[in-house]
């Protein structure tokens with residue numbers, strides 16, 4: 001696992017954007033595994049800038065997203081489809097019909113089965129982007145006594161509902177169920193980029209970057225089973241964790 005410490009999160013995102021650019025130059029038809037949340041926003045802004053500047057071309061690329069809230073239509077401003085359109089897809093030259101975000105309105109089992117198919121359609125993602133929950137979740141694979149390999153409907157933990165309430169009018173508006181890629185889909189990507197910012201992610205990142213143990217109580221630790229993971233963290237988080 002490569003750990004790259006940057007002065008600021010914006011710097012981390014610029015470096016991560018270069019990895020996307022290099023991949024797309026090498027393989028214009030690359031399949032991108034994408035994430036939502038606050039963390040990737042500066043990365044998406046940088047990819048949009050690069051695309052406008054002619055530095056990266058998404059016209060032949062495709063994508064699959066990690067997860068979606070159950071119960072939110074794609075037009076809902078907190079749905080992950082809406083997030084991806086407004087924060088990335090509307091600003092780059094990707095063909096939207098080649099982007100996939102799981103359905104938030106189909107029956108959850110059906111939406112999960114569809115997502116599972118899309119993860120592997122034409123091959124697993126060449127590059128999977130991940131954020132991390134303060135509790136160590138990746139996608140919506142929450143800490144538990146057992147994790148799930150395939151895409152599945154997943155309840156959000158109370159702490160994740162608390163964390164995501166900042167995006168909704170009230171806490172009660174945060175959906176309690178999601179459809180998420182499972183651990184196998186995430187680990188199937190050829191390359192994985194993890195972005196994390198701020199000391200709020202200290203415990204989660206500590207579990208990931210320190211020591212060799214893997215635990216279902218911190219799902220991110222399963223990334224230790226993958227041979228090509230790059231973790232980008234800002235200095236504040238690096239100092240909190242004690243990595244240089």
Ligand code: F6R
Nearest residue numbers: 035036037038039131132133139
């Ligand atoms: C989002 C996702 C989540 C987030 C995580 C961190 O698609 O899969 O696992 O990456 O909850 O969220 P932020 O970036 O808002 O701290």
